[in-house]
Amino acid sequence: MRYLIFLLSFLAAPALACGPDSNCPVGDRHYRIVMPQGHDGASPVGALMWSHGYRGSAQGVMRNGSLRRMVSDAGLALIAMQGVGGTWDLPYGPRTFDSTGAAEFAYFDAVIADAAKRYPIDTTRIVASGFSAGGMVVWNLACSHPDQFAGFVPMSGTYWLRPPEVCSAPVSSIVHIHGDADKTVPLDGRPIRETKQGEVSEALAHYSAFGGFGSVQSSEAGDLACENRANDAGDILEFCLFPGGHSFRTEHLRYGIERLRDAGQI
Numbered sequence: 001m002r003y004l005i006f007l008l009s010f011l012a013a014p015a016l017a018c019g020p021d022s023n024c025p026v027g028d029r030h031y032r033i034v035m036p037q038g039h040d041g042a043s044p045v046g047a048l049m050w051s052h053g054y055r056g057s058a059q060g061v062m063r064n065g066s067l068r069r070m071v072s073d074a075g076l077a078l079i080a081m082q083g084v085g086g087t088w089d090l091p092y093g094p095r096t097f098d099s100t101g102a103a104e105f106a107y108f109d110a111v112i113a114d115a116a117k118r119y120p121i122d123t124t125r126i127v128a129s130g131f132s133a134g135g136m137v138v139w140n141l142a143c144s145h146p147d148q149f150a151g152f153v154p155m156s157g158t159y160w161l162r163p164p165e166v167c168s169a170p171v172s173s174i175v176h177i178h179g180d181a182d183k184t185v186p187l188d189g190r191p192i193r194e195t196k197q198g199e200v201s202e203a204l205a206h207y208s209a210f211g212g213f214g215s216v217q218s219s220e221a222g223d224l225a226c227e228n229r230a231n232d233a234g235d236i237l238e239f240c241l242f243p244g245g246h247s248f249r250t251e252h253l254r255y256g257i258e259r260l261r262d263a264g265q266i
Contacts, residue, residue, distance in 0.1 A: 020062045023082075024118065026110045032058040032080040033115055036072040046125025046150070046266050047077040047115070048257070049108070051134030053157075055086035070250040074257050076127070076266075079115055081108070081137075088137050092160035094193040104137065105145040112148055125266045127257065129153040131248040132185060135176075136160060139203055142174055143167040143210075151265040153177065153256035156185050156246055159198040163206040171211040171231065173265050175238040175256040176200065177224070184246035204239055213237045221255055236263045 018024035020034035036045060048071050052061055058080035061067065071078040089096050089103045108128075115121050128149050130138045135157020142152040143164050151173040158176075178187060178200060189197035207213075213229035220226065226240040238259060242252060260266050 018118065020068075023058070024111075024114060026107070026114050029084070029107055030058065030082055031111045031115070032062050032082075033077060033119065034062065034068060034072075035077050035119060036075055037069075039077075042120055044120045044122040045075060045077050046122050046127070047079050048074075048127045048129055049079045049081055049111070049149075051081045051088070051128070051130030051137040052083065052086075053130075053132035053134050056083070056134070057086060058082040066250045067253070070254050074254065076125075076257070077115075077119065077121060079111065081111065081130075081134075083133075083137075088133055090136055090140055090160055091164070092162070092195050094160075094195055097195060101140050101144060105141070108141065108145070109148060123148070125150050127151050127153060127260060127266060129155065129253060129256065130157070131155045132157045132246065135185075139163075142172050143207065146170055146172045151175070151260040151263075153253060153260070155248060155253065155256075156182060158185075158189075158200050158203045161195050161198055163198070163203055167207065167210045171233065171235050173236045173260055173263050174207060175236070175240065175259050176204065177240045177242065177252045177256060179244045179246060180241045181244060182246045200239070204237065208237055211235055211237060222251065224252065224255060230263075234263060235265075236260075 023030035061080035089099050091099050091101050116123050126149050128138050128141050135154035138152050138154035139158050153175045155177045187200045189199050212231045217228045223242050224240040229237040
């Protein structure tokens with residue numbers, strides 16, 4: 001009898017286990033997750049939800065040791081999201097022009113709920129970030145679905161074509177980081193099939209007006225040259241350029257997380 005119980009437990013374990021090396025199923029999709037190194041298994045921690053670039057994967061994100069170390073050092077869990085077929089269902093996209101983004105928003109909601117059941121995730125301290133196409137996901141979440149997140153760090157990606165007509169409350173803090181010589185996702189966008197990548201300046205102006213952000217103050221941090229805005233509630237809207245093209249550097253993401261922390265968001 002004891003052997004039977006052991007056997008059943010052994011067979012059940014793979015279905016229940018999920019983490020950095022195995023998928024956490026959510027409906028017909030999945031994600032991967034890793035807690036900060038040395039976590040005691042019980043203390044609540046915030047999380048960084050990372051959206052990969054075009055044709056990326058949650059598995060590939062978890063192979064990025066530099067990203068994992070940096071997020072762990074920040075005291076956050078890393079949740080690697082997974083687009084369908086390596087891409088994302090966003091408004092005005094080349095294959096998703098008429099989309100509302102609702103399917104992606106529902107997926108993010110489901111992942112947050114599932115991760116909080118499996119692990120001690122503090123759902124009031126979740127940051128959404130991503131690179132390239134993943135940065136486009138982040139901007140859409142910030143404008144249309146902000147209530148689940150403490151802040152946003154889009155990197156080298158913005159809306160397809162143009163911002164939504166209106167954004168949803170609450171106003172959020174955003175730190176946008178981009179290469180000044182990016183040719184894959186240029187600051188002014190570029191045509192792709194029947195649509196085009198949006199202009200970063202338009203996204204910033206749109207959100208600045210929505211959030212009541214004040215005048216621009218300039219600052220520098222390492223190789224980042226930043227334009228900083230704040231509103232009366234203490235939210236921040238920052239735009240930082242680094243010299244270079246379409247690339248992701250963990251130190252830039254670290255800066256974004258630190259700025260959200262300095263603003264009291266996480």
